[in-house]
Amino acid sequence: MIHLDNISKHNGHQILFVEASAALLRGEKVGLVGPNGAGKTTLFRLITGQDQADEGQVSVDRNTTIGYFSQDVGEMEGKSAVAEVMDGAGPVSEIAAELAGLEAALADPGRADEMEALIERYGEVQSRFEELGGYALEGRAREVLDGLSFTQEMMDGDVGNLSGGWKMRVALARILLMRPDVMLLDEPSNHLDIESLIWLEEFLKGYEGALMMTSHDREFMNRIVTKIVEIDGGVLTTYSGDYEFYEGQRAQKEKQQQAQFDRQQAMLAKELRFIERFKARASHAAQVQSRVKTLEKIERVEPPKRRQSVLFEFPSAPRSGEDVATLKGVHKSYGSRSIYDGFDFQVRRRERWCVMGINGAGKSTLLKLIAGASEPDRGTVSIGPSVKMGYFAQHAMDLLDGDLTVFESLEHAFPQAGQGSLRTLAGCFGFSGDDVEKKCRVLSGGEKARLVMAQMLFDPPNFLVLDEPTNHLDLMTKEMLIKALAEYEGAMLFVSHDRHFLAALSNRVLELTPEGVHQYGGGYTEYVERTGQEAPGLRS
Structure with missing residues (x-):
């Protein structure tokens, strides 16, 4: 559905991607991981077309709908939370708005001369609205908001009165109600209480489209994703399995690379000692030259990139009473x-x-x-x-x-x-x-x-x-x-x-x-x- 082919991207002096490739296939649930600033949000922006790659190609299958939830939810006010969520439901929300406009026009005595045309149009729009499941839309919107822990009062009150954390939930609910072909979710688990988190888990497990998400909640990731795409040093590496499996695979890969690096360093040190020892002896000149040329051709093994954070050790706290x-x-x-x-x-x-x-x-x-x-x-x-x-x-x-x-x-x-x-x-x-x-x-x-x-x-x-x-x-x-x-x-x-x-x-x-x-x-x-x-x- 979505393919990233040899993409390169700079952000000022920072190199985010260097000839990186990955794919999101139909029905896949992918966790996107990497250190802060590695380019996870940039990758989402490249897929949605909000940003462009410097080189390479980002291709999305034709007629693929994408729902993107980001931490930047924008301004929200003047509507109820339910109305705001329904507005994100794609074509059906536009038809709902036209239906509401036609109902107002039909009740307006000043437009009596247009009545015939209005009634005809109302019939067409109503039929289309029914076809798209419009009358069930509000019920579905309330169900999603309920899952995200909204009370009835919060659903019907002005969304502008909600805190930033609750507005985030409204923005997330819009994407969930939309049920696009692809969901890109940037930290959906932030600002959620444990009940909402578990409800969202179940919702995403039952979602049949493709999903790519970031999350700082390992349990949440483990229960949903079946593939990990890691961003590290400008490269995209794909691992099959959940987050826990990825961690084990990454640690094993790091260990193997370290062992390979250590072996090569030992071999290089031995060769350099030979060259140093015999470079001044004419009898060994041919051997020395041969070894120098061999060393120049050897492809160097890089040491593994270490991402372990420094472990913080508590100074001893004074003892309290019982x-x-x-x-x-x-x-x-x-x-x-x-x-x-x-x-x-x-x-x-x-x-x-x-x-x-x-x-x-x-x-x-x-x-x-x-x-x-x-x-x-x-x-x-x-x-x-x-x-x-x-x-x-x-x-x-x-x-x-x-x-x-x-x-x-x-x-x-x-x-x-x-x-x-x-x-x-x-x-x-x-x-x-x-x-x-x-x-x-x-x-x-x-x-x-x-x-x-x-x-x-x-x-x-x-x-x-x-x-x-x-x-x-x-x-x-x-x-x-x-x-x-x-x-x-x-x-x-x-x-x-x-x-x-x-x-x-x-x-x-x-x-x-x-x-x-x-x-x-x-x-x-x-x-x-x-x-x-x-x-x-x-x-x-």
Whole structure:
């Protein structure tokens, strides 16, 4: 359906693709992977014709419809979320608009003299609308929005009143409703709660068209894709299998290439030693010349490109007391909506609680109460002796000083630290080379999240309160964070929609449901086994 043949592409001085080739075939589900800045979004733009290759050819089969979801959703206002989603449904949405216009014209007394022509046209348009399943369109649009966790009020309210994250869901719903021949999805798993993520998983599994997507959620990728296209160093390499299989294949390939490189280096060193030793002896001149010529002709094996991020090691956190945080008889309401009513909860040393619950269940509210960012209406929240808390919330990213560079921010936070240790810290969190000189105001959401996390973990607290810490992190940074937190000895309370993160780090589960609060010993994996569901909102 889509073929990329020997494409080359420069972006300023940066070379993105060099004679790269790949294909997306009918019905295939492909994961597009590669380090940040490798050119994943550029590849989508080349396929959709928003960008042009410098050399080579991008060909799309005739009459192929493409739906492209990107992180740049544009302006949305003045319509309901349902209307905005229906507008993306291709020809049927245009016919729906004409039908609405004709209905208004038929009700207009000033156009009585056109009535015959209007009625005739209305019949034609209505027939075409029915043929295309137009009357089922609104139902389908609401079904998709419901799957993405919209309430009826949100569906019917002005889309302009929604936050950026919810507008992203509207833009995604437009593509899903459209059901094009090909879907290009750039980070569709961002901004979704776990229930929406699992619903989207099922939707995409049942989608019969071709799919190419990027995602920083490995579990999501593993369950959907059957092929990986990797962008690395300007080259596109295709692997059969899911993300986990790709990781294993890539590691094996890297190991083989390293062994090949080491063997060749040993052989070259041996030959060079012979040349050095005998180059001055006339008796060995012919042998030396022969070996020099042989070496000149040998095709050099390149060492493998290493993409491992630097592992961040926690300095030891000071030990806290056994009781880290205690809530007694906590009541909390927002207007007429009661979130907590006489809630008791305790976090003890070395416990790692993940908090589960649908949107509005009170997950972030609980974290705010414990972090002191919100007060209970009644009841008490107490933090234990010797507890040093680190609180990561999405709004923390807005508190960065836009005029400081990444490195200046770290220096400002840790004036006593040496430059070397701060550069190592920056490198662990994905800031290398000139990246440390970027001003905070120009950082992406992911870069801001990494910087806030670096500041929080360099002088480690013994109690981490984390609200969606992986939201903007790429796969490699996420893996580094999981490995680092696995060694962390303090207490944790966190909310995340990333199932790999939940399974790797939790040893307790707090489930918030309309029927009440449930506590589970054992981590997320045990919770799934016991309840038979990956999230509370999925219970039948």
